Amino acid sequence: MKNGKEYRIEEYTIDEEPFYLESGEEKKIFKAAHKHKIPFAAIGPTGCGKTRFIEHMSYLLNEDAKDKKPLFFVTCHEDLTSDDLLGRERISGDYLPGILQRWAKEGGILYLDEIVEARPDLVTLLHPVMEPKRRVFYNEKTGNVTELNPECMLSMSWNPGYQDITRRLKPSSRQRLITHRFNYPEPAQEAKIIMEESGVDAKNAKALADLGVRIRGMKEGDFRTLQEGASTRTLIDAGILIKEGISPRDACQDAVVNCLTEDTDDVYKELSQALDEVVENFFPRG
Numbered sequence: 001m002k003n004g005k006e007y008r009i010e011e012y013t014i015d016e017e018p019f020y021l022e023s024g025e026e027k028k029i030f031k032a033a034h035k036h037k038i039p040f041a042a043i044g045p046t047g048c049g050k051t052r053f054i055e056h057m058s059y060l061l062n063e064d065a066k067d068k069k070p071l072f073f074v075t076c077h078e079d080l081t082s083d084d085l086l087g088r089e090r091i092s093g094d095y096l097p098g099i100l101q102r103w104a105k106e107g108g109i110l111y112l113d114e115i116v117e118a119r120p121d122l123v124t125l126l127h128p129v130m131e132p133k134r135r136v137f138y139n140e141k142t143g144n145v146t147e148l149n150p151e152c153m154l155s156m157s158w159n160p161g162y163q164d165i166t167r168r169l170k171p172s173s174r175q176r177l178i179t180h181r182f183n184y185p186e187p188a189q190e191a192k193i194i195m196e197e198s199g200v201d202a203k204n205a206k207a208l209a210d211l212g213v214r215i216r217g218m219k220e221g222d223f224r225t226l227q228e229g230a231s232t233r234t235l236i237d238a239g240i241l242i243k244e245g246i247s248p249r250d251a252c253q254d255a256v257v258n259c260l261t262e263d264t265d266d267v268y269k270e271l272s273q274a275l276d277e278v279v280e281n282f283f284p285r286g
């Protein structure tokens, strides 16, 4: 597990419209990038809706299309190998195509989540498929050159907040992308998302959204030890627990606070106390 997500490589077609509340013109921008075959990068803090947006766009593109294309989903990490992407030879001697090979043939969105976690040589592998004009995929393992299916769209995401300098895409990669910044939604919008996703009532959803804003403010203020603010994902999880009958305080503790702190050193003790006080503010003990 990393950033609350399992590593995964899979493909799936999205049949039902995933709920996504837009905060700007991101849908229009994505559609323009798709039309002109330019790769799209979603950057922003963890749990702010980047993946949900890509799933939503996969659904929308299929809505207008005759045959439904899959979303190829790859969570990048340092153990991801070119075998995983390009394919591997089986003992029997035949070739098992990797996810990149299948995407190139079938079309659809290839989404590389947390691409900065992948080894740089893997990112370089992608350069030929980032060229809107050439649109070919060279499989250096088999020596095959495949023309990309016209419905191929490359997209990726990363969190610019906590990557070190070695975990950055090279300018030669970055300048091949349309890069859209995502952030946590405005509080009224975030409350709507929390309600929709967790089923919690409007009052608790508003309090959770306000709690999120306050915790994010702590990160900018006295508590720079906070690596990341409370994400929309964690606020939704708190909503789910509340909806299940857990007291709001316990819900916030387990879904929001505990994943932001380590309980060992003093810095974190101070931070934990401060977080408790903030929670108390929004959800006073009964």
Ligand code: ADP
Pocket: 019, 020, 021, 022, 023, 044, 045, 046, 047, 048, 049, 050, 051, 052, 053, 185, 193, 197, 232, 233, 236
């Ligand atoms: P990221 O990919 O940025 O880490 P996700 O897309 O997985 O984050 O978002 C976490 C959860 O937050 C989603 O599963 C969804 O429930 C919710 N979410 C965040 N932003 C939105 C949004 N704008 N509209 C709908 N749901 C959202």
